[in-house]
Amino acid sequence: MTTILRPDHFTVLTDNLDGTEAFYKKILGFTVGPRPNFKFPGVWLYANDAAVLHLVRIEDMPTPRNGVLDHMAFRGEDINSLLDRLTGAELDYRLVRTPDPWVQWQVFFNDPNGAKVEVDFDGNEVLKPEYQI
Numbered sequence: 001m002t003t004i005l006r007p008d009h010f011t012v013l014t015d016n017l018d019g020t021e022a023f024y025k026k027i028l029g030f031t032v033g034p035r036p037n038f039k040f041p042g043v044w045l046y047a048n049d050a051a052v053l054h055l056v057r058i059e060d061m062p063t064p065r066n067g068v069l070d071h072m073a074f075r076g077e078d079i080n081s082l083l084d085r086l087t088g089a090e091l092d093y094r095l096v097r098t099p100d101p102w103v104q105w106q107v108f109f110n111d112p113n114g115a116k117v118e119v120d121f122d123g124n125e126v127l128k129p130e131y132q133i
Contacts, residue, residue, distance in 0.1 A: 009044075009052050010072040014113045017041060017057040023112050024053060027085050028074070028119070047074070061113070071108070071116035079105050079121040080128050095133055097123070 014020040021043050024030045030045035030053060041057040052074070076082060086093045086109060093109040103123035110116055127133075 007052075007073075009050075009054055011054040011056060012111065012113055012115050013056050013058050013061065015058060015061050016112060017043065017055060019112050020055050021045070024055075027082070027089065027091070027109075028076075028117075064114075071118050073118040073120060076119040076121050077125075079107065079119075079125045080131065082107055082119055083128070083131050095131065097133065 012020060021032065024045050025032075028047070030047055033044055033046040033051060035042065035044040035051075035054075043055045044051040045053040045055065053072075083093070083095070086107070091109055093107055096106040096108070098104050098106060105121040105123060105125060105127075107119045107121070108116060
């Protein structure tokens with residue numbers, strides 16, 4: 001029987017490949033890395049040495065833009081840095097503190113294509129005063 005070890009990657013469809021790539025590089029610090037020579041345009045974005053997000057350019061986005069995937073979630077460190085970047089980019093976000101026993105921070109925001117992104121942080125990280133909830 002197959003055992004699932006961890007998430008491998010997510011794929012985001014976009015009609016704005018450059019803008020979507022720039023968004024994830026700026027907000028989450030992803031870098032562009034190797035990608036197979038597919039016959040369709042796209043970019044693979046990496047967190048450390050893992051290709052975690054595949055961007056695929058398409059001509060016509062589906063309507064509505066969201067599909068069956070509700071959101072993609074990543075584990076992060078340094079919540080204040082992410083909140084600084086989101087605020088600096090004037091992006092709306094939602095900050096949640098999960099209840100016991102999990103005790104973690106969750107930050108939700110949308111990418112330029114309307115895909116919901118979640119980044120989870122250790123609940124012991126201390127928020128800057130301007131981000132306190």
